[in-house]
Amino acid sequence: MSDWKFMARQLVKNPLSLAGIIIISIFVIIAIFAPLIAPPPEGHLDHYMIPRDGYSATPKLPSEEHIFGTTEGQYDIFYGVIWGTRSAFRVGLVVIGIVLVTGILLGSLAGYFGGIIDEVIMRITDIFLAFPALILAMAIVAALGPSLRSVMIALTVVSWPSYARLIRGDILQVREEDYIEASRGIGASNFRVIMRHALPNAIYPTLVMASLDIGAVVLTAAALSFLGLGAPEGYADWGQLTSFARNWIVGPSSDPLRYWFAVTIPGLFILFFVLGWNLLGDAFRDILDPRLARR
Amino acid sequence: MGNLIRIRDLTVRFYTYEGVVHAIDDLDLDIRQGETLGIVGETGSGKTMTALAILRLIPYPGRIESGSIVFFDRDLHSEIELLKLSEDKMRSIRGNKISMVFQEPGAALNPVYTIGDQISEVFLLHQRRELGKRANKQVDRLLRDGDGLAASIKRPFWHWQKRLYNKIAQESNPFEPRFLSHVPLFRRLLWRLKNESKLLTVDMLKDVEIPDAARVAVHYPHELSGGMKQRAVIAMALACSPELLIADEPTTSLDVTIQAQMLELFRRIKVEKGASVLFITHNLGVASEVCDRVAVMYAGSLCEVASVEELFLHPSHPYTKALLDSVPMPGKELQTIPGALADPLNPPSGCRFHPRCPSATPVCQQEKAKLKEISKDHMVACHLF
Numbered sequence: 001m002s003d004w005k006f007m008a009r010q011l012v013k014n015p016l017s018l019a020g021i022i023i024i025s026i027f028v029i030i031a032i033f034a035p036l037i038a039p040p041p042e043g044h045l046d047h048y049m050i051p052r053d054g055y056s057a058t059p060k061l062p063s064e065e066h067i068f069g070t071t072e073g074q075y076d077i078f079y080g081v082i083w084g085t086r087s088a089f090r091v092g093l094v095v096i097g098i099v100l101v102t103g104i105l106l107g108s109l110a111g112y113f114g115g116i117i118d119e120v121i122m123r124i125t126d127i128f129l130a131f132p133a134l135i136l137a138m139a140i141v142a143a144l145g146p147s148l149r150s151v152m153i154a155l156t157v158v159s160w161p162s163y164a165r166l167i168r169g170d171i172l173q174v175r176e177e178d179y180i181e182a183s184r185g186i187g188a189s190n191f192r193v194i195m196r197h198a199l200p201n202a203i204y205p206t207l208v209m210a211s212l213d214i215g216a217v218v219l220t221a222a223a224l225s226f227l228g229l230g231a232p233e234g235y236a237d238w239g240q241l242t243s244f245a246r247n248w249i250v251g252p253s254s255d256p257l258r259y260w261f262a263v264t265i266p267g268l269f270i271l272f273f274v275l276g277w278n279l280l281g282d283a284f285r286d287i288l289d290p291r292l293a294r295r
Numbered sequence: 296m297g298n299l300i301r302i303r304d305l306t307v308r309f310y311t312y313e314g315v316v317h318a319i320d321d322l323d324l325d326i327r328q329g330e331t332l333g334i335v336g337e338t339g340s341g342k343t344m345t346a347l348a349i350l351r352l353i354p355y356p357g358r359i360e361s362g363s364i365v366f367f368d369r370d371l372h373s374e375i376e377l378l379k380l381s382e383d384k385m386r387s388i389r390g391n392k393i394s395m396v397f398q399e400p401g402a403a404l405n406p407v408y409t410i411g412d413q414i415s416e417v418f419l420l421h422q423r424r425e426l427g428k429r430a431n432k433q434v435d436r437l438l439r440d441g442d443g444l445a446a447s448i449k450r451p452f453w454h455w456q457k458r459l460y461n462k463i464a465q466e467s468n469p470f471e472p473r474f475l476s477h478v479p480l481f482r483r484l485l486w487r488l489k490n491e492s493k494l495l496t497v498d499m500l501k502d503v504e505i506p507d508a509a510r511v512a513v514h515y516p517h518e519l520s521g522g523m524k525q526r527a528v529i530a531m532a533l534a535c536s537p538e539l540l541i542a543d544e545p546t547t548s549l550d551v552t553i554q555a556q557m558l559e560l561f562r563r564i565k566v567e568k569g570a571s572v573l574f575i576t577h578n579l580g581v582a583s584e585v586c587d588r589v590a591v592m593y594a595g596s597l598c599e600v601a602s603v604e605e606l607f608l609h610p611s612h613p614y615t616k617a618l619l620d621s622v623p624m625p626g627k628e629l630q631t632i633p634g635a636l637a638d639p640l641n642p643p644s645g646c647r648f649h650p651r652c653p654s655a656t657p658v659c660q661q662e663k664a665k666l667k668e669i670s671k672d673h674m675v676a677c678h679l680f
C-alpha cells in the first residue's frame with residue numbers, strides 16, 4: 001500500500017527517527033541472538049541467571065574472559081547486559097501490551113457510552129492516579145514479593161489509568177463527529193462503531209504514548225530493581241546490575257574511577273534503550289497522525 | 296397513497312445541567328409514500344431532532360419522552376412501531392429501509408477509510424444475501440469455465456466457497472460462514488462477498504452521477520470536493536434502496552451551482568427509486584424547488600403543513616407568513632421577525648410563537664393550538680383558525 005510506503009519514507013527521512021529505529025533494531029538483534037552473543041556456560045540451567053566467577057565482593061576489571069568485567073559477587077556484566085536486553089523487552093512489551101488492551105477497552109467504553117459507565121470507570125482511575133506511581137508500584141511489589149513478575153504487575157496497575165483517560169478523552173472527541181452518527185445511521189452496532197469507526201480515529205495519540213512509555217516502563221522497572229524490589233538476585237536485568245554496582249560507583253580514593261564499568265555499562269544500556277523508544281515515539285507521532293499523513 | 300411514516304405526539308427532551316430542554320413537543324406528522332416532505336424552520340427549531348427521532352438516534356442526554364412513530368414496511372406489508380422495536384431490529388432498519396444524509400458532507404465520511412470501503416460497509420451490513428447470490432454466480436462461472444491445472448487444484452476450494460455462499464444466500468445469519476469470517480486464513484474464502492459489494496458500490500456511485508466512479512471509490516474523503524463527497528454520502532444512503540431517505544440540510548454547505556445539481560439529483564432519485572424523502576432545510580426557496588409538501592416548524596412544534604403551492608400562495612400561520620416575508624427578494628423591503636427564537640429551556644406558555652406574534656390573542660398565552668385541517672391538505676396550528 002502507498003500508505004505504508006509513505007510512512008516508511010517519513011520514518012527514514014528524519015535523522016532522529018532513523019537513529020531511533022537503528023538503536024531499537026540493534027537491541028532487537030541483541031535480544032534475539034543473545035544465546036549466540038553470550039552463550040550460557042555448559043550445564044547452566046536457567047539462562048537468565050548470570051553465571052558468576054567466584055563470590056568476592058570487589059568487581060573485576062574487564063579482561064579477556066569477562067570483556068565488560070564482573071560486578072559485585074562476580075557476576076559477568078557482559079552476560080548480564082546481553083540477556084538483560086531480553087528482560088527489558090519482556091517488561092516493556094508485556095506491560096505496555098496489557099496496559100494498552102485494558103486502557104483501550106475501559107477508556108473506549110467510558111468515552112463512548114458516557115453516563116454512569118463513564119463515571120464509574122473514571123472514578124476508579126482517579127483512585128489509582130491519586131497515589132504517586134513509584135510509591136504505589138513499590139507497595140505492590142513489596143506485597144507480592146520481589147520478582148520480575150511482581151514488577152510487571154505493579155507497573156501494569158500503575159500505568160493503565162492514564163491510558164484509559166487518554167483514550168476516553170479522544171473517543172469523547174471523536175464521538176461527536178458526524179461520521180460516528182452516520183455509521184450508527186447505516187445500522188452499525190455499538191461494538192462495530194467503536195472498533196471500526198471510533199478507535200481508528202482516536203488511537204494515534206495512545207500509540208505514540210505507548211511507544212514513548214516502553215522506555216519509561218523499563219526505566220521504572222530498573223529503578224525498582226535498583227531499590228532491591230525487582231528481579232531475584234543474579235537474574236539478568238539492567239536495574240539489578242546497576243544495583244550491584246551501587247557500592248562501587250566511586251572507587252578507592254587513589255583511583256576513584258577504577259570501577260567505572262560496573263555502573264556505566266548497564267547504565268548505558270538503559271540510557272540507549274529509553275532513548276531509542278523516545279526517538280521512535282516522536283517518529284510515530286509524526287507519521288501516525290492522520291492529519292499530518294496523506295496530505 | 297398511504298402513509299409511510301405516522302408520527303403522533305412525539306416529545307423529545309434533553310436533560311442537561313441547565314435544565315430540561317424541550318426540543319420537540321407533541322409533534323404530529325405524516326410522511327406519505329413516494330412524496331418529498333420538507334421541514335422548514337429556523338436553526339434550533341427541532342428539525343434535526345425530528346429526523347433523528349425517526350431513526351431512534353437522539354443523542355445523549357436527549358430522550359424520546361413519549362409518542363409513537365409508525366413505519367409502514369412495504370416489503371412486509373405491515374406497520375411497525377419504531378419506538379417499541381428492539382435495538383437489533385432497529386439496526387436492521389437504519390441504513391436499509393430508512394437512511395439519512397447528514398448536513399456536512401465532509402464530516403459524515405470517516406477520514407480513515409476510502410469512499411468505496413464506507414459504501415460497501417452498508418451492503419455488507421444489510422445485503423449479505425444478495426451479495427451471497429452474486430458471489431455464488433461468480434463461483435458457478437469459475438466451476439463451469441475453469442480448466443487447466445490451476446483450476447483443478449482450486450476446484451475443491453470453489454466447491455467449498457459455493458457451499459458457503461449458498462448458505463449466505465439462503466439463511467439470514469448462517470453459522471458456518473459467520474464462524475469462518477472470524478478465523479484468519481479461512482476468512483479469505485469469503486472475499487467474494489467484499490468483492491461483490493465493491494462492484495455494487497461502483498454502480499451506486501455511477502448512479503449519483505460521479506464520473507470515473509471506480510477511481511473515486513479508492514479515494515479518501517479529503518481527496519474529494521464538497522459536491523463529490525455529498526454525492527458519495529447520498530450514494531451511501533441510497534445503497535439499500537431505502538423506503539425513506541432523510542436529508543438534513545443536504546445543500547446548506549455547498550456552493551450555489553452545486554446546490555442546484557444536488558436538488559436535481561434528489562428530484563431524480565424520487566422519481567426513479569420511488570422513495571419518500573424527508574427534506575430538511577431552513578431555506579424556503581430550496582424547499583419550494585424539491586418538495587411536494589412542506590411542514591413549518593417553530594420551537595419544537597409544527598405550525599403549518601401544506602402542499603407547496605398552497606403554502607406559498609395561502610400561508611395561514613402568522614409564523615409562516617413572517618418567514619415568507621423574511622425571504623430576501625429583489626424590489627421588496629426585507630422584513631425581519633421581531634424578538635428572538637424561543638428559549639428551549641423555558642419555552643413560552645401556550646403557543647410558542649405568541650411573544651413574537653402580531654395577531655396574538657389572550658388565549659394564545661394559555662393554550663397551545665392543535666393542528667387543524669383548514670382546507671384540503673392544509674393544516675394549521677393556530678387559534679385564529
Ligand SMILES: Nc1ncnc2c1ncn2[C@@H]1O[C@H](COP(=O)(O)OP(=O)(O)O)[C@@H](O)[C@H]1O
Pocket residue numbers: 309311316317318336337338339340341342343344345354355356639
Ligand atoms: N446535545 C444537546 N443538548 C441539549 N439540547 C440539545 C442538544 N441537541 C439539540 N438540543 C436542542 O434541541 C433543539 C432542536 O435542535 P435541532 O433539532 O438540532 O435544531 P435544527 O436542526 O432545527 O437546527 C435545540 O433547541 C437545542 O437546544
Ligand code: SF4
Pocket residue numbers: 612613614646647648649650652653654655656659664676677678679
Ligand atoms: S396561536 Fe396565537 S400566538 Fe400562536 S400563531 Fe396563532 S395567533 Fe399567533
Ligand SMILES: [Mg+2]
Pocket residue numbers: 339342343543
Ligand atoms: Mg439541524
